[in-house]
Amino acid sequence: MKFIHTSDWHLGHQLYNYDRSEEFAEMLEQIINIVADEKADALLVSGDVFHSSVPSLSAQRMFADAVMSLRRRCPDTAVIITAGNHDSASRHEIFAEPWRELGVTMIGHIGSGDIDEILDRLIIRLPKGFVAAVPYCNERMMPDGLFEALSQRITELNNDRLPSVLMAHTAVSGCDATGHKEDGRNVGGIDAIDAERLAADFDYVALGHIHRPQVINNTDGRLRYSGTPLAVSFDEEYEHSVTVVSLATHGAEPEVHTVSVTQPRPLVTLPVGAPRPLEEVLSIFKRYPDSLPSYIRLNVLVDSFLPPDATNKARIIADQKQCRFCIINQIRSDSSGVSGQIPLTVEEFRNLEPVEIVSRYAESTGINFSDDMRTLFDEVLQSLNT
Numbered sequence: 001m002k003f004i005h006t007s008d009w010h011l012g013h014q015l016y017n018y019d020r021s022e023e024f025a026e027m028l029e030q031i032i033n034i035v036a037d038e039k040a041d042a043l044l045v046s047g048d049v050f051h052s053s054v055p056s057l058s059a060q061r062m063f064a065d066a067v068m069s070l071r072r073r074c075p076d077t078a079v080i081i082t083a084g085n086h087d088s089a090s091r092h093e094i095f096a097e098p099w100r101e102l103g104v105t106m107i108g109h110i111g112s113g114d115i116d117e118i119l120d121r122l123i124i125r126l127p128k129g130f131v132a133a134v135p136y137c138n139e140r141m142m143p144d145g146l147f148e149a150l151s152q153r154i155t156e157l158n159n160d161r162l163p164s165v166l167m168a169h170t171a172v173s174g175c176d177a178t179g180h181k182e183d184g185r186n187v188g189g190i191d192a193i194d195a196e197r198l199a200a201d202f203d204y205v206a207l208g209h210i211h212r213p214q215v216i217n218n219t220d221g222r223l224r225y226s227g228t229p230l231a232v233s234f235d236e237e238y239e240h241s242v243t244v245v246s247l248a249t250h251g252a253e254p255e256v257h258t259v260s261v262t263q264p265r266p267l268v269t270l271p272v273g274a275p276r277p278l279e280e281v282l283s284i285f286k287r288y289p290d291s292l293p294s295y296i297r298l299n300v301l302v303d304s305f306l307p308p309d310a311t312n313k314a315r316i317i318a319d320q321k322q323c324r325f326c327i328i329n330q331i332r333s334d335s336s337g338v339s340g341q342i343p344l345t346v347e348e349f350r351n352l353e354p355v356e357i358v359s360r361y362a363e364s365t366g367i368n369f370s371d372d373m374r375t376l377f378d379e380v381l382q383s384l385n386t
């Protein structure tokens with residue numbers, strides 16, 4: 001069985017209020033081309049399809065169009081898509097039935113029945129293998145020993161020694177969470193699951209949630225994060241790709257390679273290396289190529305405070321160029337005696353999404369703003385807007 005492993009598309013993500021629809025459309029086209037070129041038996045998307053639990057109509061439409069275009073081009077490729085912590089589980093499930101008719105399996109939640117019902121729901125039998133598709137699940141709701149039970153059930157069904165794959169959207173012990181604000185033990189409010197427990201008897205574990213592509217150590221290459229195909233944060237300074245996996249039979253070592261995804265508008269931090277004082281950084285920015293579509297973050301070394309016209313100066317430079325200026329990241333030259341967050345300028349504040357303002361406020365008062373709270377806030381905001 002050959003499949004494409006990807007996750008964390010974050011469709012609908014806006015970067016400092018810039019619309020990224022064109023980039024996402026290009027990204028989806030690249031992924032469809034890779035599936036077709038590789039003649040994959042399946043496409044596995046391990047969660048965080050959308051950036052928000054209430055995605056815009058255009059993001060939803062883009063998703064549906066891309067999946068349909070993939071199905072037309074590769075009618076023999078099964079498509080399995082689980083929900084991540086950013087997705088709305090119920091939104092994933094609403095059209096699960098019609099999607100199934102079209103050869104697309106959408107799994108939003110693990111279900112509420114007994115363990116047998118859950119196993120039946122999550123295990124998908126493909127012509128050349130088995131996939132246990134586990135969406136993001138709050139740990140309190142996760143039945144004990146779910147992964148082991150899935151693995152065991154597949155063993156019972158697997159008379160032909162077909163390969164078995166687990167999809168999961170979670171942090172795993174020992175993962176490298178570079179590019180996330182939190183450390184690897186608790187990213188996005190999710191506690192890391194023990195890698196060995198997760199691996200059980202699966203031939204490959206297609207992980208989502210962590211944005212940096214990586215293999216988990218000491219798992220013989222069986223546990224992997226595909227990472228984001230399109231960067232969603234300036235701190236994701238690594239190559240973006242999807243993972244192509246071939247499994248000959250159950251028990252065989254996976255054959256893996258990655259195919260890089262071109263970033264239509266890369267996220268660039270200036271200067272490269274250590275932050276510099278404002279005037280120096282602005283002159284570096286002036287020399288930045290005019291015709292390079294990209295997003296720009298400036299790392300500025302600040303003594304006391306940033307001059308109020310700094311952001312405006314940066315905007316004026318960007319006006320002459322194809323790049324989109326996003327933010328000045330203030331870094332204090334003398335951090336002694338200064339604690340907590342640097343106050344935002346009015347301009348920066350205007351550019352923040354409401355949820356970011358709330359999460360900053362929560363964190364400043366010592367509250368851990370979890371993904372559940374984020375989802376709840378999104379829903380409240382949405383109901384106020386309609």
Ligand SMILES: [Mn+2]
Nearest residue numbers: 008048209210
């Ligand atoms: Mn994600």
